[in-house]
Amino acid sequence: MRKMSVASAPGKTILFGEHSVVYDEPAIAGAVNKRASVKIQESLNNYSTLKSYDLGFEVILNTRRGTYKLVKGKPGIIRYILNAMGKFHDHSNIDMTLGLNLPIGSGLGSSAAVTVATIAALHDYHGVPITKEKLAEEAHGVEQDVQGIASPLDTLVSTNGGLVYLSREKRIVRFDKPLDAPFVIGFTNKYGNTGKMVKHVRHLKDNYPELINPVISTMGKIANEARIAILKNDIDRIADLMNLNQGLLDGLGVNTYELSRMIYTARENGALASKITGSGGGGSIISLCKNSTVDNVANAINKEDSTIKVKFSGEGVLVNRRSPPFN
Structure with missing residues (x-):
């Protein structure tokens, strides 16, 4: 049986704090019931692949160089995955599948969900223990690399779930009860x-x-x-x-x-x-x-x-x- 790991992480919606959170102001956000999932399997080939049936793309990966060869489609979110693999993968040949029921670029934290799920699956695949605090930190680092500047809120919420208040000191406080409104x-x-x-x-x-x-x-x-x-x-x-x-x-x-x-x-x-x-x-x-x-x-x-x-x-x-x- 091929070695395999699967991880998933939720998207998020921000109620308060867009942009101001970048400058250490508090924010309120919540994980939503839409997720990104990443499956990693040991490859039977002498190269690595990444495909997504939801997004309609397939690529051959060069994880050492952080590049890819397009087989089909447009892999718009691949930069986050390549960055994460460059940091947390040993470059052994793998087949990766990405599932996503979040619209990309819609403000629902699709890149954070993909990043968190990718890193979690990679650590699990390699048997590396990690805390949620460290996972959120690593995922934020990937988002910063790709975007140039990024709030830690998306990756914190995607990692921890729930409706949360993020303090100026970047401390997460979960609300005990869900907000009773649609x-x-x-x-x-x-x-x-x-x-x-x-x-x-x-x-x-x-x-x-x-x-x-x-x-x-x-x-x-x-x-x-x-x-x-x-x-x-x-x-x-x-x-x-x-x-x-x-x-x-x-x-x-x-x-x-x-x-x-x-x-x-x-x-x-x-x-x-x-x-x-x-x-x-x-x-x-x-x-x-x-x-x-x-x-x-x-x-x-x-x-x-x-x-x-x-x-x-x-x-x-x-x-x-x-x-x-x-x-």
């Missing part, structure tokens, strides 16, 4: 580019610090107010804070026509609040709804764009060993 994620076919958007905000901050620093600080204060509101399950206050947060994101220039269209469509069809989730520039919005309006919101957005209804998930990274390598 959400609709809307996304367009215009993908966002996290690295580009983070660099855009950095440019504004460097050139207009007296204007942008207070905006970033206020976003942090909103996240702290939201933490209290979530603990009280004060849905109306959470909605107000989400809409306030969206105004600041708009001011940072990370909104687009398509995102704005979805935001106002959601609000006009019964959403209590709607805002960008993720880095913007394309990608996704998140809408807080009532049980009675969640279908109306989803149907309205679906006329021009796409939606998924998500639930927050308490499960983080999962590995298929009887004795998990986490402690």
Whole structure:
């Protein structure tokens, strides 16, 4: 029987703290019930392969050089996998399969989910014990290498799961109870580019610090107010804070026509609040709804764009060993 390891990790949605979290402000995010999965098998050939039936691509890998030869499709997320393999693989020949039911570039943390699952599967394949804290740190390092600058929030949430508050000191505090409200994620076919958007905000901050620093600080204060509101399950206050947060994101220039269209469509069809989730520039919005309006919101957005209804998930990274390598 061929040696094999399988790992999976969830995507995430950010409720509060996009962009400001890069500058050590607090944030609130949650793992969702959509995941990336990575299967690694010992190869019967004298080369390594990577394929994804979900994304429709197949490549032959050169893990030593960090390059690949395209067999078919467009492997848009492969840079994260190659970077992880360069750091954590011994370059033995393997066959890797990637499963993904998260839209790429939509602000739902697809790159973090893929990175966390890849590293977890590699460590398991090589029998390397690792803590979740270390896994999140390693995955963040990969995202930084690929994007140039990256928030640790995505990889922290993907590794640990649950609805979490990330403090200024990068300490994760899990909420004991799930947020009792339905959400609709809307996304367009215009993908966002996290690295580009983070660099855009950095440019504004460097050139207009007296204007942008207070905006970033206020976003942090909103996240702290939201933490209290979530603990009280004060849905109306959470909605107000989400809409306030969206105004600041708009001011940072990370909104687009398509995102704005979805935001106002959601609000006009019964959403209590709607805002960008993720880095913007394309990608996704998140809408807080009532049980009675969640279908109306989803149907309205679906006329021009796409939606998924998500639930927050308490499960983080999962590995298929009887004795998990986490402690």
